[in-house]
Amino acid sequence: MIKSKKYLRAILYYCLLAVLSITLIANLVWPAQKTVKPKIAIILDDAGSPGKYYKELYSLPSKVTVAIIPGTTWAKKVAEESRKRGYEVIGHIPMEPIKEKANKASIIHTGLDETQINKRLDNFIKMLPGIDGINNHMGSKVSIHRPTLEAIMKDLKRRKMFMIDSATHWRSIIPRVAKEYNVPCLINNQFLDGTQDEKIIEKNILKIMKLAKKRGYAVGIGHVPRATTLKVLKKIMLEYKDQVDFVGVSEIIYKEKTEEVQSSTLDVKEKNKLDM
Numbered sequence: 001m002i003k004s005k006k007y008l009r010a011i012l013y014y015c016l017l018a019v020l021s022i023t024l025i026a027n028l029v030w031p032a033q034k035t036v037k038p039k040i041a042i043i044l045d046d047a048g049s050p051g052k053y054y055k056e057l058y059s060l061p062s063k064v065t066v067a068i069i070p071g072t073t074w075a076k077k078v079a080e081e082s083r084k085r086g087y088e089v090i091g092h093i094p095m096e097p098i099k100e101k102a103n104k105a106s107i108i109h110t111g112l113d114e115t116q117i118n119k120r121l122d123n124f125i126k127m128l129p130g131i132d133g134i135n136n137h138m139g140s141k142v143s144i145h146r147p148t149l150e151a152i153m154k155d156l157k158r159r160k161m162f163m164i165d166s167a168t169h170w171r172s173i174i175p176r177v178a179k180e181y182n183v184p185c186l187i188n189n190q191f192l193d194g195t196q197d198e199k200i201i202e203k204n205i206l207k208i209m210k211l212a213k214k215r216g217y218a219v220g221i222g223h224v225p226r227a228t229t230l231k232v233l234k235k236i237m238l239e240y241k242d243q244v245d246f247v248g249v250s251e252i253i254y255k256e257k258t259e260e261v262q263s264s265t266l267d268v269k270e271k272n273k274l275d276m
């Protein structure tokens with residue numbers, strides 16, 4: 001009886017050893033696949049002016065990219081606070097629009113030559129030390145004007161900086177010119193807050209989430225001064241934190257295989273409303 005018990009124990013021991021060995025070998029040969037969540041970069045434009053909405057901005061639970069207008073009163077303060085919270089900071093560079101009147105003395109416009117553009121861009125970037133990239137504030141006219149864009153891209157290439165096309169004009173050639181000059185570029189896939197209707201903002205965020213799940217990443221633009229946007233964004237970030245990764249734009253631009261020349265996902269009706 002004692003011998004049979006010892007025999008059974010020995011069999012169980014060797015069976016267990018065999019199972020563990022097989023499991024170990026299987027893990028070495030076929031390592032467990034790590035689930036990679038789709039990435040979403042939310043850019044929040046128009047930061048830098050004084051306001052109460054920064055409390056909502058700094059309470060966001062996931063990473064965002066804060067686009068600061070150079071020269072605004074709180075530009076330096078917002079950049080510092082955003083970085084403390086792990087957010088990314090880029091320059092939101094004022095550029096000439098088609099429809100709106102803008103002070104040409106304080107923007108990049110199509111009447112400037114290359115030297116003037118370089119000087120103006122240099123001034124803007126110096127106001128926001130430490131940034132790695134920019135996007136356009138307004139800029140619908142600049143985004144379809146090749147000579148101006150070529151001057152911008154030459155400058156960005158020299159600085160090793162990236163460009164985000166805010167997609168303020170449906171015929172924008174920013175991605176094409178960026179590619180010609182080997183400047184990393186991403187396109188805004190969706191404006192989130194053309195209205196302050198919570199349901200529409202949520203619908204727009206879910207739209208880019210769907211795109212991200214399809215191709216691995218997506219980019220959306222909202223605005224810091226719009227409290228409703230920040231409220232809805234916080235809710236979505238908490239609700240979908242296990243399904244997607246909210247990241248800074250540089251994490252997509254440098255780590256994903258992005259298509260530099262691509263179409264924005266903005267539909268035709270929305271495109272026709274833009275031209276900012």
